Amino acid sequence: MEKYNGVSWGDSNEGFIFYNSPKSFKHRFGSKCTTYIFGQDQENMTFTTQTFYIVEENENSVKFRVQEYYNGDSRGSHETIYSVSDDGSKLINTYDVMNNYSNSYSRNSNNICN
Numbered sequence: 001m002e003k004y005n006g007v008s009w010g011d012s013n014e015g016f017i018f019y020n021s022p023k024s025f026k027h028r029f030g031s032k033c034t035t036y037i038f039g040q041d042q043e044n045m046t047f048t049t050q051t052f053y054i055v056e057e058n059e060n061s062v063k064f065r066v067q068e069y070y071n072g073d074s075r076g077s078h079e080t081i082y083s084v085s086d087d088g089s090k091l092i093n094t095y096d097v098m099n100n101y102s103n104s105y106s107r108n109s110n111n112i113c114n
Contacts (some may be wrong), residue, residue: 001062008112009105015112016082016091016105017080018062023054026113033113038064047071060084068088 005020010028017026024037036042042049049069056063061083068075080095085104094102 001057001060001084003059004088008108008110009029010108010112011106012112014105015108016093017112018082025052028112041069048075055079 001018002020004018006017008017009015012028013028015028018064019025022037023039024035026033026035030073033043036050036052038052038054041051047070050068051067053065053067054062055065061081063079063081065077065079068076078095080093083092083094089107091105091107092102094100
């Protein structure tokens with residue numbers, strides 16, 4: 001997904017931006033924008049947190065495992081895939097937790113975290 005470095009997908013409610021260096025992404029939900037660096041635990045593991053690990057990446061998609069923690073104890077994991085449509089206009093998220101849930105986000109010319 002290197003060619004999509006810094007590209008925003010989403011709207012003012014929810015969206016994503018992926019970065020090459022360090023390998024990371026920003027997730028906007030409501031008014032909160034959080035940065036996650038792949039393979040790095042969150043600084044505060046006091047409550048429910050998640051650590052993200054890249055499983056597979058290619059030109060138009062990234063598959064990663066989400067490891068969930070509560071008070072520092074592992075609470076399970078799941079995998080999710082983010083792929084870009086052929087024309088680059090949509091980011092599609094698919095994961096296996098809720099019967100192959102899928103959602104798509106439109107490419108946004110503005111930074112969704114500003």
